[in-house]
Amino acid sequence: MGITAIRGFNDILPEEAELWRHIEEESFMVFSSYGFSEIKAPIVEKTELFSRSIGETTDIVEKEMYTFLDRHGDSLTLRPEGTAPVVRAYIEHKLYESPVTKLYYAGPMFRYERPQKGRYRQFYQIGAEVLGDGSPQADAEALGMLMGLFDRIGLEGAMLQINSLGCPDCRPAYKKKLYAFLLDRKESLCDNCKRRIDANPLRALDCKNPGCVEATKDAPSIIESLCADCADHFRKVQARLERLGIKASINPRMVRGLDYYTKTTFEITASGLGSQNAVAAGGRYDGLVNELGGPRTPCFGFAMGVERLALLLKENGVFKKKPLSVFIALGENAEMKGMELLKGWRQKGLKIAEDFSGGSLKSRMKRADKAGARYVLILGEDELGHGEITVKDMATAGQERVKWEFVADRIAP
RNA sequence: GUGGACGUAGCUCAACCGGUUAGAGCACUGGACUGUGACUCCAGUGGCUGGGGGUUCGAGUCCCCUCGUCCACCCCA
Incomplete structure (x- = not known):
């Protein structure tokens, strides 16, 4: 084998790309119906943007980023997630001049992880961010939109x-409480949790190691330690979700891998993905804009993984394609006239591939079938003389002669 | 980054205990059938057995290294 794609970077072949396109189009349509607009941010940013926003001690920043020096010696990084670039652009272009900004984006992200099903080094995310709205309504609306x-x-x-x-206001106190709790039981924790108990004790709640699970069984719950404002916010989010008919289970042990989250966080999982079972996740990040040099701006956002969605939709998803027709001309006269006719039909929006390759009609029919044609349009000397064309429906095997001007009506879905 | 399973034709997989020229189905090309696909029949193309090294008279098969995929951990969308 010659040159191959690098590990964790995949080619998305036409069949799958079509499904991806469908996922994107549906997403964009729904987002825009909620008043979101698209933003396109660069794929490469200054390393500092990510280390400051995601958190110096997170796994992503510590060992998963594609970081390199450019020719001027600046440290740059392939974006490992989409929120930080969007927030950077939001501040840089002073989009905060308007009260609420709703943005969505889609594109590749990069993390140096060990590839697995549903986890690749280049992966696609579609995400949305509501900037400048701190209300519980914003959280519930975004979740409603996603569901x-x-x-x-x-x-x-x-x-x-x-x-x-x-x-x-309330997390530091909780962190301290949890830290004290964990310190008492430090000996039963796994090495990994022991190591990060100082920097990020919350992580221990999320650990699947049996010893850690047992040790943290009676750990203090963050939800019971929230300040009045946060508790009120959380309660209101739940009430609004209920009103929207969305079932949500509360998981006080769910910790995010990015440091910027505050208040509401969430994760949507689906079975059938193995251990990489999150298809979308996100939450509120009220401090990030300010931390990156903008005004105090409460925000809520999320991202979904396109590979994982595609994986799931391949099993049970439903979308219908526009029917494909294949045009076959018999003889040079028909070929010449055919080019003219095709131009007009395509302008009307029909999807028509042509087969001028010659060969027997049989072999061309075969090729049309392989190409997935719903209709085959056959133009021979006989049809040519009558201003007609033979339209064969490959699904029913029926066929009829149709006047050229009615073809668009005949094969339109 | 750790542990494990597996890499044979474009795809899915065979090949006994190490033994002749590595097979089959699907797919592809052509024909049976020169204005009709899918079904049937016939023929054909297609392989450095992931790559490298070693053991052996002999390696797809055993050993080592390497690359890759998958699973679990980890992490996360």
């Missing part, structure tokens, strides 16, 4: 889990 989208594209069995991580 509605999943419903629309035919994703089955999506489970929503929510939690609240508090704010700078």
Whole structure:
């Protein structure tokens, strides 16, 4: 074998790309119906943007980023997630001049992880961010939008889990309380949790190691330690979700891998993905804009993984393609006239591939079938003389002669 | 980054205990059938057995290294 794609980077072949396109189109349509607009941010940013926003001690920043020096010696990084670039652009272009900004984006992200099913080094995310709205309504609306989208594209069995991580007023106190609790039981924790107990004790709640699970069984719950404002916010989010008919289970142990989250966080999982079972996740990040040099701006956002969605939709998703027709001309006269006719039909929006390759009609029919044609349009000397064309429906095997001007009506869905 | 399973034709997989020229189905090309696909029949193309090294008279098969895929951990969308 010659040169191959690098590990964790995949080619998305036409068949799968079509499904991806469908996922994107449906997402964009739903997002725009909620008043979101698209933003396109660069794929490469200054390393500092990510280390400051995601958190110096997170796994992503510590060992998963594609970081390199450019020719001027600046440290640059391939974006490992989409929120930080969007927030950077939001601040840089002073989009905060308007009260609320709703943005969505789609594109590749990069993390140096060990590839697995549903986890690649280049992966695609579609995300949305509401900037400048701190209300519980914003959280619930965004979640409603996301669940509605999943419903629309035919994703089955999506489970929503929510939690609240508090704010700078209540989280430090909780962290201290949890830290003290863990310190007492340090000996039963796994090495990994022991190591990060100082920097990020919350992580221990998320650990699947049996010793850690047992040790943290009676750990203090973040939800019971929220300040009045955060508790009120969380309660209101739940009430609004209920009103929208969205079932959410509360998981006080769910911790995010990015440091910027505050208050509401969530994760949507689906079975059938193995251990990489999250299809979308996100939450509130009220401090990030300010931290990156903008005004105090409460925000809520999320991202979904396109590879994982595609994986699930391949099983049970539903979308119908525009029918393909294949045009076959018999003889040079028909070929010449055919080019003219095709131009007109395509302008009307018909999807028509042509087969001028010659060979027997049989072999060309065969090729049309292989190409997935719903209709085959045959133009021979006989049809040519009558201003007609033979339209064969490959699904029913029936065929009829149709006047040229009625072809568009005949094969339109 | 750790542990494990597996890499044979474009795809899915065979090949006994190490033994002749590595097979089959699907797919592809052509024909049976020169104005009709899918179904049937016939023929054909297609392989450095992931790559490299070793053991052996002999390696797809055993050993080592390497690359890759998958699973679990980890992490996360």
